[in-house]
Amino acid sequence: MAWTAHTIIQNGKAIPFEEARIHPLAVGLAYGASVFEGIRAYINPVTKRLSVFRLEEHLVRLDQGMKFMRFDDPPSRDELRQGVLDSVKANAPDDDAYIRLQVHIESLGNQSTTGKVGWVCAAIPRERSPKRTSGLALGVSSWTRIADNTTPARIKATANYHAGRIATLQSKADGYDAPILLTREGKVSESAGACLCLVRDGVMITPARDSDILESVTRTTVMQLAAELGVPVEERRADRSELYVADEVFLCGTGQELVPVATIDRLPVGDGKPGAITMKLQEAYESVVRGTTDAHAEWRTPVV
Ligand code: PMP
Numbered sequence: 001m002a003w004t005a006h007t008i009i010q011n012g013k014a015i016p017f018e019e020a021r022i023h024p025l026a027v028g029l030a031y032g033a034s035v036f037e038g039i040r041a042y043i044n045p046v047t048k049r050l051s052v053f054r055l056e057e058h059l060v061r062l063d064q065g066m067k068f069m070r071f072d073d074p075p076s077r078d079e080l081r082q083g084v085l086d087s088v089k090a091n092a093p094d095d096d097a098y099i100r101l102q103v104h105i106e107s108l109g110n111q112s113t114t115g116k117v118g119w120v121c122a123a124i125p126r127e128r129s130p131k132r133t134s135g136l137a138l139g140v141s142s143w144t145r146i147a148d149n150t151t152p153a154r155i156k157a158t159a160n161y162h163a164g165r166i167a168t169l170q171s172k173a174d175g176y177d178a179p180i181l182l183t184r185e186g187k188v189s190e191s192a193g194a195c196l197c198l199v200r201d202g203v204m205i206t207p208a209r210d211s212d213i214l215e216s217v218t219r220t221t222v223m224q225l226a227a228e229l230g231v232p233v234e235e236r237r238a239d240r241s242e243l244y245v246a247d248e249v250f251l252c253g254t255g256q257e258l259v260p261v262a263t264i265d266r267l268p269v270g271d272g273k274p275g276a277i278t279m280k281l282q283e284a285y286e287s288v289v290r291g292t293t294d295a296h297a298e299w300r301t302p303v304v
Contacts, residue, residue: 002125007090009083009121012075014090020120027113028104032159035065036102038254041088041123041303042290043096050088050097051300053254053289055081057217058101065155066103072114074103083121088303091123098126098255102158128257131177132282135262135274136251138191140240141179143167145189145212153189153212160214164192178251180243180264183212188238194253195219198238198246199277205234205242218252218285221299225284231277248275250282257289258282 008017028034037058041050059077066074075083080101088097100122107115129136146153146163153160171179180196181189188207190196195216197206204226207213223233243249247270249261258281260274269275287293291300 003091003093003095005091005122005124007087009087009090011118011120012079012083014086017122020122022104022106022118023108025108026104026106026118027109027111027115028106028118030108031105031111031113032157032162033069034102034104034158035062035069035156036100036158037062037156039084039099039101040126040254040257040289041093041097041099042300043094044291046292048094050093050303051291052084052088052099052303054217054221054299055084055301057220061156061215061217062101062103065157066117068152068155069157070114071103071105071117074117075119080119080121083119085301085303087121087123093123093125095125097123099123104158126255129259131259131262132257133260133274135260135269135272136177137175137263137266138178138180138249138251138261139171139174139176139265140243141167141171141181143170143179143181145181145183147184147212148210153214154209156214161192168192181212182240186240187211188240188243189213190216191251191253191256194251194256194259197222197250197252198242199231199248199275200242200246202277203232203234204277204281205236205238207238208235211237216253218254218258221288222252222258222281222285225281225288226277229280229284231281243269246270248278250275250278252285258285 106118
């Protein structure tokens with residue numbers, strides 16, 4: 001049964017979901033001065049308890065974003081950690097939850113305004129990708145990935161998602177599920193809301209951190225799981241043409257989780273069916289996020 005979110009945490013206080021407020025001229029909205037994290041909490045099928053996956057890593061990345069954005073007096077990591085746990089607890093979900101933790105400038109002003117920083121944390125239900133077993137149809141976008149010397153992808157700023165949205169809407173209009181974005185040099189970067197991995201000759205390849213990617217928590221997780229399964233991992237620049245000759249391709253991210261790619265630019269990836277390594281990694285990912293294995297208990301923060 002799908003649960004509904006009735007409570008949101010705003011600036012540390014639990015309030016009814018519909019009552020969260022920010023002024024339309026707040027710098028966080030008017031100039032996109034806002035950073036956020038998308039986090040998931042998973043239910044264990046046996047204990048029925050929820051735990052948040054890799055909460056500390058998300059909080060570290062958010063700290064980096066707040067520093068980069070030069071926020072005055074940002075909320076502490078302890079406050080935000082508590083906010084995440086409270087947002088889940090307050091809604092008592094009977095299933096997985098998707099958590100959006102967002103920090104923004106609440107002051108009114110202009111591009112040079114810093115001022116009062118506010119935050120919200122919402123736990124909401126979120127469907128899993130309907131293509132988890134069948135695979136996505138992706139298209140290489142004619143839009144270019146945002147560059148590090150303009151709007152760094154490494155910083156999870158809400159404003160980055162303007163570029164991601166343009167590419168996503170175009171890819172849907174063109175009949176694809178999602179775009180693959182290339183860097184200005186024409187190397188593979190990532191999708192609009194997830195990182196990309198290829199498998200060639202049994203080796204998992206993922207674009208390096210200087211490929212204008214978000215330094216994804218899931219990507220790091222999957223690289224570690226692959227190594228533990230004995231799959232060699234290469235973190236390096238990847239050519240566009242490698243997408244067409246890869247044996248397997250998949251996307252990974254908190255929201256997408258781990259989803260196979262069936263076609264790219266309407267060419268089948270491998271034989272067009274989800275690959276063996278991809279599905280092995282999907283299974284391994286599922287068991288660490290949900291805690292159906294004892295491995296990596298340090299990645300799961302129980303919601304208590
Ligand atoms: N790239 C982009 C552009 C994203 O928006 C996301 C989702 N946050 C990811 C990659 C995956 O990051 P993570 O694994 O940390 O959720």
